[in-house]
Amino acid sequence: MALIDARKVGKVYANRNGEPTAALEDFTLEVEANEFVGIVGPSGCGKTTFLMLVAGLETLTSGELFLEDQPVEGPDPRHAIVFQEFLLFPWRTVRQNVEFGPEVRGVSREKRRQIVDGYISLVGLEGFEDRYPHELSGGMRQKAAIARALANEPRVLLMDEPFASLDALTRETLQQELLRIWQQTEATVLFVTHSISEAVFLSDRVVVMGPRPGKIRGVARIGLPRPRKREILTSPEFMGYERHIRELVWDESQRN
Amino acid sequence: MNLKGISGRLSAKRYASPAVLIVAWELVGRLGLVDPFFLPAPTRILGSMWSLVLNGELFRHMSVSLYRSLGGYFLALVLGLGFGVLICWSRRAEDILDPVFELLRPVSTLGLVPLVIIWFGIGNGSKIAIVLKACFFPILLNTVAGIKGVNLKLIHAARSLGASEYQIWTKVIFPAALPVIFTGMRISTAISMMSIVGVEMLAADSGLGFMIVDAQRLFDTTRMFVGIITLSVLGFCMDYAARMLQKRFVGWHADSLAAGKI
Ligand SMILES: Nc1ncnc2c1ncn2[C@@H]1O[C@H](COP(=O)(O)OP(=O)(O)OP(=O)(O)O)[C@@H](O)[C@H]1O
């Protein structure tokens, strides 16, 4: 039994004038519990769309999508999403942002405090609890966004290019942090990225999508040992996986 | 860059030029350079103001004007917020209300005064109605713009974190829209003073606007100045209060803007 089970999922958007856009077609993927799955593909191929479907924020137009054997029927706090932009609530402090999920679910104040303190220290933001988002650096804001998502103790963490707008150093640090957090929380992660090496470094499997309408072009299992350290970035195995995925992305013969 | 700008700096320098101006004005009056009928000296105005304070007349006109403008303002606030939320919440309500409001909005407020007098009489009712008309639209339009401008992804984030539709309104849409709503509220505080004076000058038997036209009929320029100055001070105080509230409740917005993070 897979945790996420997408069977021939399709999504057609209708824009204001009623013209249809096929964003996703025949998307079939099974994700096991505790798996870290990376998704790469050209811009506009439907990566965000797939995350939104799993999050229950969009409805699919064909196929079936199951989460723990239940069809996805709407947003569920157990599937937290972290967006590319650091979408913290700008009128709330770090603590209040992280607290948002437990708060709306009616968790008691003392319990909330415990949960929030735990995740704030997990992502390393102690001492910044009372800052507002605009008083934080980009990396810190993304950490706060991750803590906010984790505070609901989600089974699935959906991450849409979370590190895209960060500088290379911050990005590498956060990748390591994310792996550490993932191992500690045992969440299942779907991680969309434009960076092939980021996908290889983080994932158990990397899903490669073709241009719109998004179909899966290939899935690569990344057999690199864990825990992964920065050093593997220069290992021949790592580069082998990278090359393999790059070939999948650029394979002209498979383009329709 | 001096971010505090012209309004934020509280140094002695700031008061120098107005002080010079007032002294010059006083001298012009004292030396008889201009007929005091046209331009009474500041000390004379203050004296007249003091006697109007003592006999309670100034306070009476001021409280009448304040009652009317604040009354109209708060009615406009309640209705503007209410209809704004309704329009954003229900497509049907928007389709019905929007054309009506678009039709009423350009109607000249002061042009309505004679009609409103016939409908509501010469007393407070007509004044409150005029202030309401004048203040309603800025509040309504900014409420709608504020709510419609809320980043959809903030709503997505809240929804995926488990917020109910009601919580999305109270915990996301409303706080996110508040800076724009505040803009409408602040614009309307100024408009409420402007419109109350206008209507009191046209048709009233009390209020600061009436006090000024009444003084004109009696050729009492000093008293006119007392009225004008009182109005300016009131307007300043109201805007100051609005600014403080804004800073208190949506300070995060200005700070985020200044940090380039919105
Ligand atoms: N709400 C929407 N309404 C209409 N069309 C949409 C909507 N959202 C996405 N699309 C279209 O669906 C297609 C896939 O979009 P999606 O955002 O999923 O791509 P993506 O793979 O995330 O791209 P990127 O890498 O640039 O973020 C695009 O062609 C886009 O224009």
Ligand SMILES: [Mg+2]
């Ligand atoms: Mg995307």
